[in-house]
Amino acid sequence: MKTSMKRLPLEFDFQTRRVISETNSAFMHECDYIVRNNCSFQFKDWRLVPNEVRMPLRYKLTTLFDIDVxxxxxxxxxxxxxxxxxxxxxxxxxARFKEIG
Structure with missing residues (x-):
């Protein structure tokens, strides 16, 4: 994304924990990209990932989206x-590791 471009606005529904704006799919894909490339999978569940690991991932979203993390x-x-x-x-x-044995 060019630095001259504005960040995409997001609207949230806090009860259902969903993004309700037109940029929902872009937000979902960016979350997926950030998690795949920057998060460790050494934890058994996402709830066990400490906040110190989660916070930098959230801040990576602020480069594309106008959100208050x-x-x-x-x-x-x-x-x-x-x-x-x-x-x-x-x-x-x-699944991949099970497939290759």
Whole structure:
């Protein structure tokens, strides 16, 4: 993304922990990309990933999206998207290792 471009706005539904704007798919794909390339899969579950590991991942989203990662409600929504991406990628890794033995 060019630095001259504006960051994409996001709207959240905090009750369902979803992004309700048109940039939902871009947000979901970016969460997936960040988790795959920057997160360690040494933890058994996303809930066990410490906040010290999660916080830099959240800040990586601020390069593309106009969000306040200091807001606890926003963090919950971001964490729910990253948890889904983490579980999906971990499942792919486990399936691959089972396949190759």
């Amino acid at each position: 200091e807001n606890s409600n926003v963090c919950k929504v971001v964490d729910s998207y990253m948890a889904r991406a983490w579980r999906a990628h971990r499942a792919k890794i486990c």
